[in-house]
Structure formats: structure tokens, C-alpha cells
Amino acid sequence: MAKNTSKTEKKGALSIKNVTKIYDPTGVNVMAVDNCSMEIAAGEVCMIVGPSGCGKTTLLNAIAGFHSITEGSIHLDGELLCGPERPKAEQSAERMVVFQHGALFPWKTLQENVAYGPTVQKALSPSQAMEKGGQMLAEAGLGNFIKKFPGEVSSGMARRAEIVRALINNPKVLLLDEPYRAMDALTKQIMHESLLETYDRTGVTIFFITHDLEEAIFLGDKVHIVTTRPCQLKKTVEVKIPRPRSYETQSSEKFRKLLVEVNDAVHEEAVKAFKAGEREMA
Amino acid sequence: MNSSANTTTVAPEGFNLFIYRVKKKFTGPDPYLTVAGVFLWLFTYWVLCEGLEIWRFTKLPGPVAISKDWFSTTPFQGISIFTAEYYDHISVSCQRILIAFGIATGLGVPLGLFMGWSRSIRDYLFPVIELLRPIPILAWVPLSILLLPGFEGPVIFLATLASFFVTTLNAMLGVDSIDEEYFRAAGCLGSSRWDVFKNVVVPGALPFIFTGLQISIGVAWFSLVAAEMVSGDLGLGYLIVDAYMNNVTVPMVIAMITLGFIGYFSSACVRALGDKLMGWHVKELAQQGR
Numbered sequence: 328m329a330k331n332t333s334k335t336e337k338k339g340a341l342s343i344k345n346v347t348k349i350y351d352p353t354g355v356n357v358m359a360v361d362n363c364s365m366e367i368a369a370g371e372v373c374m375i376v377g378p379s380g381c382g383k384t385t386l387l388n389a390i391a392g393f394h395s396i397t398e399g400s401i402h403l404d405g406e407l408l409c410g411p412e413r414p415k416a417e418q419s420a421e422r423m424v425v426f427q428h429g430a431l432f433p434w435k436t437l438q439e440n441v442a443y444g445p446t447v448q449k450a451l452s453p454s455q456a457m458e459k460g461g462q463m464l465a466e467a468g469l470g471n472f473i474k475k476f477p478g479e480v481s482s483g484m485a486r487r488a489e490i491v492r493a494l495i496n497n498p499k500v501l502l503l504d505e506p507y508r509a510m511d512a513l514t515k516q517i518m519h520e521s522l523l524e525t526y527d528r529t530g531v532t533i534f535f536i537t538h539d540l541e542e543a544i545f546l547g548d549k550v551h552i553v554t555t556r557p558c559q560l561k562k563t564v565e566v567k568i569p570r571p572r573s574y575e576t577q578s579s580e581k582f583r584k585l586l587v588e589v590n591d592a593v594h595e596e597a598v599k600a601f602k603a604g605e606r607e608m609a
Numbered sequence: 610m611n612s613s614a615n616t617t618t619v620a621p622e623g624f625n626l627f628i629y630r631v632k633k634k635f636t637g638p639d640p641y642l643t644v645a646g647v648f649l650w651l652f653t654y655w656v657l658c659e660g661l662e663i664w665r666f667t668k669l670p671g672p673v674a675i676s677k678d679w680f681s682t683t684p685f686q687g688i689s690i691f692t693a694e695y696y697d698h699i700s701v702s703c704q705r706i707l708i709a710f711g712i713a714t715g716l717g718v719p720l721g722l723f724m725g726w727s728r729s730i731r732d733y734l735f736p737v738i739e740l741l742r743p744i745p746i747l748a749w750v751p752l753s754i755l756l757l758p759g760f761e762g763p764v765i766f767l768a769t770l771a772s773f774f775v776t777t778l779n780a781m782l783g784v785d786s787i788d789e790e791y792f793r794a795a796g797c798l799g800s801s802r803w804d805v806f807k808n809v810v811v812p813g814a815l816p817f818i819f820t821g822l823q824i825s826i827g828v829a830w831f832s833l834v835a836a837e838m839v840s841g842d843l844g845l846g847y848l849i850v851d852a853y854m855n856n857v858t859v860p861m862v863i864a865m866i867t868l869g870f871i872g873y874f875s876s877a878c879v880r881a882l883g884d885k886l887m888g889w890h891v892k893e894l895a896q897q898g899r
């Protein structure tokens with residue numbers, strides 16, 4: 328388990344090699360990912376951009392261990408997660424997922440939610456976990472809400488708490504699936520700032536799915552543009568805007584240029600996906 | 610940096626909250642409508658039986674005759690709030706319901722949860738339960754009398770059976786209703802299978818379970834009374850048939866009304882217990898304005 332991840336020796340290099348995923352090969356036979364490869368360096372913020380229904384979530388689920396892959400392999404820091412002999416990765420707290428619709432347990436308070444991971448992993452005693460959870464929520468600006476249930480706080484706060492729930496386990500990789508999708512632009516800005524702040528503090532590797540191009544460039548070190556289904560890597564755009572980044576960056580010349588570059592690549596795919604009538608699941 | 614909580618006003622608590630709720634209740638039209646509705650019913654009833662004495666309704670005791678007996682220290686037809694017999698019937702029925710509902714819940718909830726949680730347990734048991742469930746409760750009467758000794762056994766068995774099926778099915782559907790993402794989140798966070806059961810399956814199914822329990826306590830009353838009417842020695846159901854057989858109609862109606870009140874009260878208790886156990890659910894619904 329990843330403990331005491333210091334800023335100097337970064338962990339969480341993901342290597343995705345020739346991954347193919349076919350849903351139900353004998354039945355419906357949907358090829359969601361086809362021979363897709365990408366390398367994600369340790370401590371990198373890697374943004375995945377592609378049209379809806381192209382197979383991004385499928386790829387993330389394979390890394391997280393929610394389902395098997397049909398071919399290829401995925402390694403984390405050189406260790407095999409899934410491959411030919413073991414098609415389904417084991418779920419583990421080193422790869423924490425933040426879900427598209429939010430998956431804080433609605434029957435637990437924010438504090439209990441955050442304390443849950445360390446408690447069931449027996450990394451901390453329940454009371455220690457609660458204490459640490461409360462502390463981390465307070466650091467994330469949620470100190471007044473630790474006793475609230477997720478249904479009682481705003482979606483932005485819930486999402487922030489969910490990220491705290493992930494980070495308390497010292498994960499190597501944070502997997503985020505369109506976490507800010509349903510949010511208004513202003514809340515999104517606040518969420519971006521807090522995610523960047525978290526990243527600067529922890530240096531955790533981030534695998535972030537989005538189809539908001541500005542979000543992708545603003546947050547990412549690299550933007551991987553993937554094709555419409557079946558998902559393949561189409562183009563990688565490196566974002567060489569120094570950190571820490573602030574909102575002024577978004578109006579800079581460099582940012583605009585990158586946006587055009589990414590947009591060019593993704594637009595073509597979006598048109599294809601639209602014509603094919605792709606739809607996402609879940 | 611974060612000072613959004615300062616603007617919220619202090620919510621009323623304790624006694625003040627109670628006063629606030631009572632006030633709020635009586636400012637809306639609902640309580641007046643309820644009172645008006647009850648009076649309208651009673652009035653119609655009275656007109657039919659005692660006011661105009663419409664054909665056939667003369668066989669029924671009207672509201673005046675019933676309340677005279679019900680609240681009399683010396684009731685004509687033997688049952689009133691001052692007779693011990695009345696309370697004997699009530700307490701026997703209530704005891705049976707407590708036992709039957711307790712057994713049904715104690716068996717049904719875990720069984721339903723396990724069936725929802727584990728594919729193999731479901732495959733094993735669900736078809737059998739589905740096969741037994743549609744058999745009407747009265748069809749079980751002969752079998753239960755053959756199988757179980759005395760009066761208590763069959764009556765409690767019949768009341769348990771119906772409510773057991775409802776509870777089991779609802780608990781299982783409750784597990785089915787839990788969003789897959791909660792299971793995934795629990796898996797990521799390092800839960801064992803048992804952790805998932807305790808922290809996701811049970812609380813996630815609770816809203817469905819309590820909906821089921823509210824129905825199941827109603828079903829328990831329903832089948833208890835049916836059972837008492839067929840094979841009983843005491844209890845409100847027995848009182849109804851007994852009164853009918855002896856041509857005393859007032860106790861019959863008193864027993865019916867009493868059943869209505871107790872049934873209403875028992876559902877309310879189950880609902881209150883559910884709200885207490887599921888604070889999160891109540892608050893979530895409140896946020897959505899419900």
C-alpha cells in the first residue's frame with residue numbers, strides 16, 4: 328500500500344499497452360476500446376478527452392478493476408494490474424476512483440465517508456480515522472460540514488469531500504470520471520482551483536476524463552485525445568504552461584493556441600461519434 | 610476563506626421546534642379538511658342508519674347506538690371501553706401481531722438482504738419463495754390447522770406468512786435498488802465482502818425495507834384477523850365473527866373501528882422507527898422539498 332508518498336519520489340506511473348475491450352464477445356459484441364496504448368508518467372496530470380460513448384469510462388473501469396479487459400495489459404509502477412493471465416485487475420486503494428455521478432455513501436456523514444477507507448483497511452483505528460477524516464475535510468474547507476450527510480451539501484462540496492475520501496488512503500493514482508460534468512461554470516472554477524491545490528500538495532498521479540476542452544488544458548500536463556468508439560489514442564497535446572496556474576492563464580495566447588489545437592483534433596471525432604449515434608452507458 | 614456558514618439562521622430545536630411544527634400544521638388547510646372529512650363520513654353514516662333509516666342499513670347499528678355502547682359503563686351488547694373483555698381481545702390480537710410481525714421481520718429482512726447480496730443464495734431460494742407467495746393466505750388455513758397444535762399456532766403462522774413474503778421481497782428489491790457505484794466505491798476503498806454487506810447493502814436497502822415493513826404490518830393485521838375469524842378463541846377478528854353469530858352488531862362494528870385505529874397506529878410506529886433509523890434519507894427528501 329502506498330504510504331508516506333513523499334513529493335520527491337513520485338509514484339503512480341501507468342502504462343496501458345494494446346488494451347482491447349469487447350463487451351460480451353458472444354452476445355452484443357460491442358468493441359469499446361481497440362488496441363489502445365498510452366503512457367502516463369508518475370505524478371502527471373493526464374487528461375483524456377473524447378466524444379461521448381467512445382470508451383473512456385471503459386478504460387478507467389479497467390484500470391480500477393471494475394471489469395476485465397479482452398486483450399493487452401496495464402501496469403502500475405511496473406507491476407502488472409491486468410494482462411493476458413489476469414484479465415481483471417484487483418480493486419485496491421492505490422487506485423482511487425471519483426465517480427461521474429458522485430458516490431459518497433448517502434447514509435454516512437462526510438466525516439464517516441472519509442474515515443471509511445482507513446477503517447476497513449485497518450490502517451487506522453475507527454476513532455483515529457474519524458479524527459483524521461475531520462482534519463482533512465477541514466483542510467479542504469469543509470470544516471463546518473463534517474457532520475452533514477451528502478444529501479445536505481451542495482454538489483461541489485460533495486465532490487470535494489469525495490476527493491478527500493480518496494486522498495486519505497494515499498493513493499498512487501486518482502481516477503476521475505467527468506467529476507465536474509453537471510456543475511455550473513463558476514462552481515467548476517472553484518473545483519479546479521481546489522484540485523490543482525490538492526495536486527500541488529500531494530503530487531498524486533491524476534487520470535482525468537472530461538469533454539470540457541478548457542478544463543483539460545487548464546488542469547493537465549498532457550491531453551490525450553481519443554478517437555470515437557472503439558477508443559484509441561489519436562493525439563497527445565503537451566501543455567507546457569508552468570504551475571501553479573491561475574485563472575489568468577485561460578486568457579493567455581498560449582492557452583488559446585492549445586485550445587485550437589485540441590479542438591481541431593477532437594472535433595473530427597465528435598462529428599463521427601454524432602453521426603454514429605454513440606451513447607454512453609452509466 | 611470559507612465563511613459560507615455564517616449566514617444560515619439558527620434552526621429551532623427541542624420544544625420550540627415542536628411548537629413550530631404544531632403551528633405550521635394548523636396554518637395550512639389540511640387539518641380542517643381532515644376534521645371536515647371525518648364529520649362528513651359520520652354524518653352520512655348517521656343519515657343512512659339512524660336519520661332516514663334507509664333499507665338494509667337498519668340492520669346496522671348507527672353512530673349514536675355505537676358510541677352509546679362503546680363509552681358506557683354498562684353496555685347493552687357487552688363490549689365497551691369499560692369492560693375487561695374488550696381489552697382482552699385487543700391485547701391478544703396485539704400480542705399475536707407483535708410475535709408474527711417480529712418473526713416475519715426477523716426472518717424476512719436477513720433473508721431478503723442475503724438474496725439480494727448473493728447471486729447463488731438468490732438462485733437457490735427465490736424460485737421457491739416466488740412459488741409459495743401467490744398462494745392466498747386463506748388457502749393455508751387447513752394446512753396450518755393440521756400442522757400446528759392449538760389455536761395460537763395456526764393463527765400466528767398465518768399472520769407471519771403473509772408479512773414474511775412482503776418483507777423478504779422488499780428487502781431483496783432494496784438491495785437491487787442500490788446504485789452499482791456504491792459497491793464499486795466500497796471496493797476501491799478496500800472493503801471486504803462483509804464490510805460491503807454491513808456498510809452498503811444494509812443501509813442502502815433500508816428505505817425499501819421500511820416501505821416493505823409498513824405494508825407488511827398491514828398485511829399481518831389483515832391475515833391475523835382472517836385467521837382469527839376461522840380458527841380463534843379470542844382476538845378482535847374472533848370478536849367480529851362471534852358478535853355476528855350471536856346477532857349483536859354493536860361489538861362487531863366496535864371491533865372493526867378498533868382494528869382501524871390500531872392498524873393506523875402500528876403503521877405510524879413503523880414509519881416513525883424508519884425515520885429515526887434513516888435520518889440521512891429524511892434529510893435528503895427534505896432537501897428535495899418533500
Ligand SMILES: Nc1ncnc2c1ncn2[C@@H]1O[C@H](COP(=O)(O)OP(=O)(O)O)[C@@H](O)[C@H]1O
Pocket residue numbers: 350351355357358359377378379380381382383384385386556605606607608609
Ligand atoms: N456493460 C456494457 N455492455 C455493453 N456495452 C457497453 C457496456 N458499457 C458500455 N458499453 C458501450 O461501450 C461504449 C463505450 O462506453 P463508455 O466507456 O461508457 O463511453 P464514455 O467514453 O462516454 O465514457 C458505448 O458504446 C457503450 O454503449
Ligand SMILES: [Mg+2]
Pocket residue numbers: 383384504607609
Ligand atoms: Mg463516461
